[in-house]
Amino acid sequence: MILSVASGKGGTGKTTVAVNLALALQVDHPVQFLDCDVEEPNAHFFLKPQIVESRDVFTLIPEIDESRCTYCGKCAQVCAYHALAVVKGTVLVFSELCHGCGACSLLCPEKAVREVGKRIGVVESGRAGEMAFLQGRLDIGQAMSPPMIRAVKRRLDPGRTVIIDAPPGTSCPVIESVKRSDFCLLVTEPTPFGLHDLALAAATAAEMKIPCGVVINRASLGNGDRIIRDFCAAEDIPVMMTIPFDRKIAEAYSRGQTILEAFPVYREKFLELFERIGTIGS
């Protein structure tokens, strides 16, 4: 089972839900945790993994062999990203625009384009208790996170229950993280911001044909979370769990504590959440 945790809006509690679910599950299940928020990986603050290995991640960028190049301009012509330009007697490579598709080297008639690795970040792996842990960390100044996310997901272990902590938003990094999940948990909060971005995230999951359910974080007493519940009812998306708005939870978070550490009664709730996912996902 591959389970991703996403949200649209940032700071709604994706990492909190992913981490606590993983901790509750690991007692009886083999779990692998993938932190795919490679721009800002934060799950390690709570899982405190022992990192045993760190591997550099590279993308391929072109390097021109000037001795072979005839400056015919083919490489620039086939590059969809404008990462190459041929000007009188030289070829300019704009590596930050390159997606590493290989069109230039494949189609150069003189075989003058060689591809070389450019480091974009690291994948760190280790253990957190019984759990296998992996996280990607994009180097500062690198613009493209999808290749980093792919590098993390390439090491996904289908023999375990995989929990993916996704980045915020709804564009390519989220798609890359959530792709091929069996179920997607969408974490939201009962505000117009939370609702607006939940609608986007739910539409994204629907477009990708991934079943989803909602966790309402910072839920208020009384009728406060009605805007979320009404939306979920109208869209036929199940509300799987609520976590109340509680300054004590926010304070525990600020100390790097998980909900399970601060409020052990939640273990049962997260296990119930997982059971419900199993029922819906299958």
Next chain:
Amino acid sequence: MKQVVVISGKGGTGKTVISACFAALSRNAVLADVDVDASNLHLLLHPEIQERHVFKSGQKARIDAEKCTGCGLCLPVCRFDALVEDDMGRVSVDSFSCEGCGVCFLVCPVQAVEMEIPISGEWYVSKTKYGPFVHARLGIAEENSGKLVTEVRKKAKEIAEREGRDLLIMDGSPGIGCPVIASLTGTDLALVVTEPTPSGRHDMERTVELANHFKIPTACCINKYDLNHNNSDGIERWCRTQSIPVVGKIAFDPAVMESVVRGIPYVEYAKNSSAQEIRDMWLSLSNLLT
């Protein structure tokens, strides 16, 4: 004209609430929401849309099943696992994986691949009671958010120059990747909004490092600072070592959430000490910009 962008690294630290307050406190600014992925500023500014523009960017491959002979030449050259072969040897494109490089199009011997430019979003020029507002909506599951950010910024700058406005206030997105870089480059100041949590601190440090990389000056705001005084002190000490001014410390206040629910910029909703703190921060920031 000066440009200030509000960013944070970590999501949910309060960028939009603060940006909306700045909009309300400003006198002669253009406003822009450069979080095109999950934009929220319009929920507090209530824009009246005056212009709509289609945003087209990037391309995706599509395979014409009639023309495809199933030769399979395209399969090994796709670096993005975007080509899927069925049991009958027919190839189709997984559009979520396709990055539009066009290599399949270039190698196909029978021209069965077409490259299409889908509509990937919309952007708007609006009127608000605080000034002109440029915002956007990236299509569901689309890419190129950085290019849409650039588009929004270009329009906002154009309006500022045309109308003689002296400030551009931009509400940024979380992270440090392409949309953030697109919103950061060439600005006069980045306000980094953080919170006194391990992730707030860590993400702020990465964001400051990113701003340094592009030589953009930063200032820091610690939101919900009283949730953890130790961590807040730590952030202040760190900022001092980096010579980053801490221009605001805002207390954790459930009234902020109420103001968002009501759709009102916080400085107009509440007159308490945290609202005053935001006013003071606006003054400090204005001083840094002059």
